[in-house]
Amino acid sequence: MSSSDSDPAEVQLTPTGKVILGMLGLGISTGYDVKNFVDKTTRHFWAASYGQIYPELRRLEEQGLVSGRPEPTGGRARTVYNLTDAGRSALLRWLQSDAETVNEARDEGMLKLFFSDAGGPAERIENIRSMRARDERTLAQLRSLEPHAAAGPKGPYLTLQLGIALHEAAVNWCEAAERELEKEEKE
Amino acid sequence: MSSSDSDPAEVQLTPTGKVILGMLGLGISTGYDVKNFVDKTTRHFWAASYGQIYPELRRLEEQGLVSGRPEPTGGRARTVYNLTDAGRSALLRWLQSDAETVNEARDEGMLKLFFSDAGGPAERIENIRSMRARDERTLAQLRSLEPHAAAGPKGPYLTLQLGIALHEAAVNWCEAAERELEKEEKE
DNA sequence: AAATGCATGTAAGACGTTACATGATTTT
């Protein structure tokens, strides 16, 4: 065992490390592709940026969880990564662990709504309307992926379904709240 | 105008700055209370920690948006903060701005589900079950706040309603998916 | 007397985005 390998049972995966290992497991093989795929598929519940991805790929390689080799396309540099055995088992250990999962939301629209008593009633309706517009955009984008996702692996398809359900619920709630508040304002 | 005041039109509020100004606007007046109130009310869509709150209160004071004065309870130190005029107008400017609002989610349960093709079907069901358990706990907690919130200001009440609707949608989706996957597994 | 709650605070480190730089290849 080389000095760069760690006991995989001891490796504590970083958040971005988890996405990367998972993506490599799906056959995505460059930092660039990881970023694009994340943007297309997991963005609505999990984001990642180049500033995290590239350094993390190197850390994972130091830990012996992934291995990269140069595969230039013509004169264009390109590094293709694969899971090592240790990487695959670290991925499975994470997927199988029943540790409490993190679930955090940061919704500035809701925060503004929370404080909306500081303004007037018209402002509050505008606030909800803009949340709805935002969620409708996301919803449309998610729906556009559906036909393609239905043909692919089940995990990504399920999260797409859930994302759609959640955004539908948000849009529906906004519509109902707008109607309600408009009615109240007329009185 | 003292040298510590900034032109309020130029102040760029930090994320935590927004919560704090909003909370002071609701009459919450100490860092400690801000933290407790956030945990009780906005946590499901916006969190904050002491490590952010106390330093931010001092930055806001330097900027002239809040003013604090010592109001000890017996021998126990305590600083009560209030919005200044500049602070109140910065709060209103933020609430009224129609800039695109941030909406980010980070759901490790969904991420595991996304990658769940790496494991077996039983594992995937377990995954969804644990997401549901988690969401049911949050839902129960939100519902317990409802009677009290119904009597308070409308903004907090509306976000509570929305939070409940979203968590209900999540729980319902999980239930349906579990049934579906269990049926498939029997075949 | 101990435990819980009130109240403030900080240091260290983890995590993240943004903005920029570079250069090749492919498409328009």
Next chain:
DNA sequence: AAAATCATGTAACGTCTTACATGCATTT
């Protein structure tokens, strides 16, 4: 010829959590 896409990378900065320390007051 220009624009878009492929591909990698980093520096600076912003943000956040965790873990700890302190000490008084109130409740059990």
